[in-house]
Amino acid sequence: MAAKNIPKIVLGVTGSIAAFRAADLASAMVQEGWEVHAILTADGARFLTPLTLAALTHRPVHTSLWEEGEGGRMSHLDLAGSADVVVVAPASADCLARAAHGMAGDTLGAVLLATRAPLLFAPAMNTQMWQHAATEANVKLLQGRGALLAGPSDGKLACGAVGPGRMAPVAEIISLVKQVLTEKK
Numbered sequence: 001m002a003a004k005n006i007p008k009i010v011l012g013v014t015g016s017i018a019a020f021r022a023a024d025l026a027s028a029m030v031q032e033g034w035e036v037h038a039i040l041t042a043d044g045a046r047f048l049t050p051l052t053l054a055a056l057t058h059r060p061v062h063t064s065l066w067e068e069g070e071g072g073r074m075s076h077l078d079l080a081g082s083a084d085v086v087v088v089a090p091a092s093a094d095c096l097a098r099a100a101h102g103m104a105g106d107t108l109g110a111v112l113l114a115t116r117a118p119l120l121f122a123p124a125m126n127t128q129m130w131q132h133a134a135t136e137a138n139v140k141l142l143q144g145r146g147a148l149l150a151g152p153s154d155g156k157l158a159c160g161a162v163g164p165g166r167m168a169p170v171a172e173i174i175s176l177v178k179q180v181l182t183e184k185k
């Protein structure tokens with residue numbers, strides 16, 4: 001746990017149309033009293049600004065693997081080592097694929113590979129993408145290594161399709177994180 005037993009949550013936000021909902025999620029996490037360190041992928045930043053996440057979490061947002069860490073430290077390793085839980089919400093299909101195969105070409109990938117904290121993914125994507133054999137295999141790999149999944153929920157998607165692919169409700173993600181934190185105690 002972070003200082004004074006305050007849970008430290010690393011929140012990865014990827015390039016899904018559901019990225020705007022990560023703002024609500026970040027806010028709900030802060031309201032729980034958790035320390036939230038957000039990582040925004042380059043494509044995530046096309047949907048949601050780092051400023052929004054920074055303002056909601058009250059800390060700088062990690063957007064590049066090449067940012068200079070405090071005192072010359074490698075911030076991705078600091079994040080990985082100090083996280084109590086790493087939550088990726090929304091998790092794009094591409095991010096699930098990269099995580100399943102241990103790709104560490106960006107901050108989020110590097111943190112996911114370097115951390116030993118529990119991982120929780122909240123996928124959000126078009127139904128066809130979600131139901132593709134490649135995505136199913138990637139999710140299976142991640143779950144086989146102990147990663148947890150929130151959703152996706154069924155419903156009408158931004159693309160007009162109806163089916164599974166919506167990011168899980170914020171309350172469901174918060175409740176899963178609470179469960180993980182309780183189990184860690």
Ligand SMILES: Cc1cc2nc3c(=O)[nH]c(=O)nc-3n(C[C@H](O)[C@H](O)[C@H](O)COP(=O)(O)O)c2cc1C
Binds near residue numbers: 014042129
């Ligand atoms: C308008 C638009 C909406 C998109 N929405 C999604 C989405 O909901 N889920 C998804 O997996 N990919 C979506 N994509 C594709 C991703 O942005 C793309 O795969 C990207 O490389 C993901 O990068 P990241 O995982 O590094 O953030 C969308 C692309 C565009 C242009």
